[in-house]
Amino acid sequence: MEDRELLAVLAGMKGPAVLATVVRTKGSTPRKTGAKMLVGREGVIAGTVGGGCGEGEVIAAAQGLFAGGPPVMVRVDLTEDLMSWSPAVCGGVMEVFVEPATGDAGFGRGDLDSDD
């Protein structure tokens, strides 16, 4: 339900930003299908997809989009060894879709790296 606050932030977003959405879950996950996170170049702007290492992977994937990459699906596997003491001992799997949030999510870093 706090989704709506994130929607308001998203609707007003200008400049490069990346949206991560949990589109599928299986088993026990900290957030369910529909959870969203808005990421700017410097880090998270709003929302969460569950914290821990999984969220870190999603943020790293977001950085790939700022470099001009296409939307990606990140598969976060939380079925880790229980004794790892990781916050991710939930026991489930999440699929997170990571895409540009606005029309301008870093189409390339200016004129420096455009010889793809």
Place this chain on the structure above:
Amino acid sequence: MSRPKALLDADGASFVTRLANTLREGGCDEVWVVVRSASGAVAEEVARGPGRPLVNPGGAGGQIGSLRVALDHIRQLPDRQRPGAVAFSPVDNPAVASETVRSLVDEWRRSDALIVLPRHGSKRGHPVIADMAVTPEFFESGLRQGAREVIRRDPARVLEVPVPDPAAVDDLDTPAQYRNRFPSSAGDRAGPRGQPQANLSPAQVAAAVLKATEADKRIFTAVVTQSSVPELTGRRWWLSGDERGGWPGDAALEEAVSENVRSLFPASASSGAKSRDFACRSPDGRSATATVYIELYAPPAKMVIVGAGHVAIPLARLSRMLGLRVEVLDDRPEFAARDRFPGAAAVRVIDFRNPFADTALQPADHVVLVTRGHRFDYECLVQLLRMPDPPAYIGMIGSRRRVRATHEQLAREGFSAEAMKRVRAPVGLDLGGQTPAEIAVSVAAEIVMVHGGGTGAPLFEKERIVDRFFRRPKA
């Protein structure tokens, strides 16, 4: 944007192919394209065009790194293949005209300038022609500004050629610039009437969602998260009643989703999110599939509190925390006052003879009766139980005596036991609380329980983790 800049459409050919063709037509005898990887979409596209690929793995060193890879290849060519000059360009200005290139090449032949480049307005552009005599300078270490530094160090050897071609100074770095230069390409996929349609961004869809829910309308949003047709990935659109925005990029997919979307969620749901696979078509007409993630947004469900007394205040706050729209009703103006309920969507003075006259109620809404006397609860219950589509959650506060007295009146009025059981009376979970805040918490907790499907029991008693997984220590 969903693909590398080199592969974007530039009026019918990719950026890289178009630029390679332009350079050839403008007088370049050979075109090399420096790519990041020998495999992959960009390399394949280059192979289809007039350019020859050279690999700078990972694009190491950026533009100057790639330029060095090309120059290194060229200076090792046999004498008869080696050129007198190179024209180099990033892929950011694919619309540059071949006449522009031709005039630069002509100026290099005609003059003794070692570097020739185009100027349009106040900007210098590409391609830049560098005589082979000057190319060793690009290999110097410490070129903090890359090729630019070599170009700037001696203005006397540089010839700026004024050109009427604005595309010579393009640096297409944003979707807006791309759309400006290639309006019919930037749409990526043609719409239903053949009009190119730019994809909607999540920000645009979010704005549509807020607009629809504020107008009390349901709205579905959809995005293709995976597809065997790569151009469809990331396409976003929305549907609300008869209105729609954006386009999935494939007519078959649009139809399949429209037909099925309402059946994905229960009619009374005020929100939902699901991924489903749908059939679609690839650009060459073959059938394909797309995984579409669909969300439903409906105006948030209501919490209608009847009786603006002590319990109403904490209950209104807790309901807001749960994301419900709060409306508070009372027949006493001094109690039904806006300043007592900040954050409530509406506070109304009502007449108990027709308490819900100005309050729209749907099955997804909640009504909690906390009035000052059971005769007022009774009036409300009669109205609610006679509605054709009443709220699913109707609760009434009260002691056993008060609840019984109210139900006896309902029975006398002709309501059956089944009808009476639709009312949660007394409302709330059995917490043993007494104060208005404690009562409000028990009602809010019951609402969370009903929506979440829980039992209301303490989790640690329910899971019994110690008993189930750990042996009892020996006495």
